[in-house]
Amino acid sequence: MKPAPFRYCAPETVDEALELLATGDPEDEVKLLAGGQSLVPAMNFRLARPGLLIDLNRIAELASIATRDDAEGSILRLGAMVRQSAAEHSPDVARLAPLMGEALPSVAHTQIRNRGTVGGSLAHADPAAELPAVMLALDARMHLRSVRGERAVDAGDFFLGLFETALEPDEMLTAIEIDAASAVEGSCFEEVSRRRGDYALAGAAARVRLDADGTCRFARLTFLSVADLPVRALEAEQMLLGERPHDELLRAVAEHAARREIDPGSDIHASSAFRRHLAAGLARRTLATAVSRATAAHGATDHGGASS
Amino acid sequence: MLSDFLRHELGLTGTHVGCEHGVCGACTLLLDGDAVRSCLLFAVQCSGCDVRTVESLAGQRAGEGAATEDPLHPLQEAFREEHALQCGFCTPGFLMSLVPFLERHPDPSDEEIREALSGNLCRCTGYQNLVAAVRSAARRLRAEPGEPDAAS
Incomplete structure (x- = not known):
């Protein structure tokens, strides 16, 4: 239960870290250490035996939460090393990405979130983790850097499989950008786990925007813990567009997503069939809550606005 | 690991390893x-950081053997009175989780606890006594603000 020997360095800038990552270690695996709440247990079990550990915890530039405005609206920018607990208590996250704010308390326990980072969870890409599914629902953009340059990858193209992402070996996730939630949007996150703080048996995230007459103009539905990677239910989303959501429709949409768009495995925690059952219920509930929140948001803006 | 460094290098064995x-x-x-x-x-990651272990709570200095006259932390008092520990192995971890919790939630609901x-x-305890102890500690801390803050 102790890590195998490794070399350790703690750069203070992103450039320094990228240089180390590019040089690497020809003999051994190189790992970036973020919050260490998944990597260090794996090292203690010796499932991971990196030869070189590049600790990102001294890089201040990666740890900030920022907002900016462009023509389209506000953008929330989370440095990859923002602690999950910092995001959980951030007023900017609550205001601009309420779905993320709602999901964060479900990420393990306070003691883990105090150390675990937003970027670390995404780069680790555990299909049972909350944040990948949330980023998929939020259409987040992942900013990746290497000594070769910088690129942005949509969340939909970032998660490739079990613990697998679009990150090249010399690349680092440096920031996540999220477009601010629309004022007339409703969202909801919910998961089912055996005990508080456990990995979820299944979870769902939903976002809905409605017209003034209640017609759905935008929908996102994503799942965690129901496949090898976080899943977006594109067909279910299509079924909602142009419709006025009601209980029967939401039930049909949720059933479709759970039957056709996910591929849950069986393990000691839950069977595939039970996960599908949970996914259907969670999809229906998160969509229903998102719809009622979107409806309430409309009411609020109608009262606040002059006329329309 | 930091846990091993505290126990083996510094002799601070209050932090338990499970x-x-x-x-x-x-x-x-x-x-x-x-x-x-x-x-x-x-x-090595904690170089320059403020690390506070269970030894800091009661003001009893590590390595001195006999306890000084310093009182237990209100949380420790409550644990003792409510029988929130039996074998005590988990206790330091509970205490150190609860210290910041009670600072941020001076009047917590049972749900929050x-x-x-x-x-x-x-x-050992089945948690019910732990809940009672946290409730009681919260009452004590509200009654006498300004907890003893011993240097470790």
């Missing part, structure tokens, strides 16, 4: 004021 993969919470301590698992931290306890495992 699962060594971040699940049981026995090794919880405060790093710059936040409760964290010391079995998931390398000691249960949530705060959920990150630590106890195999």
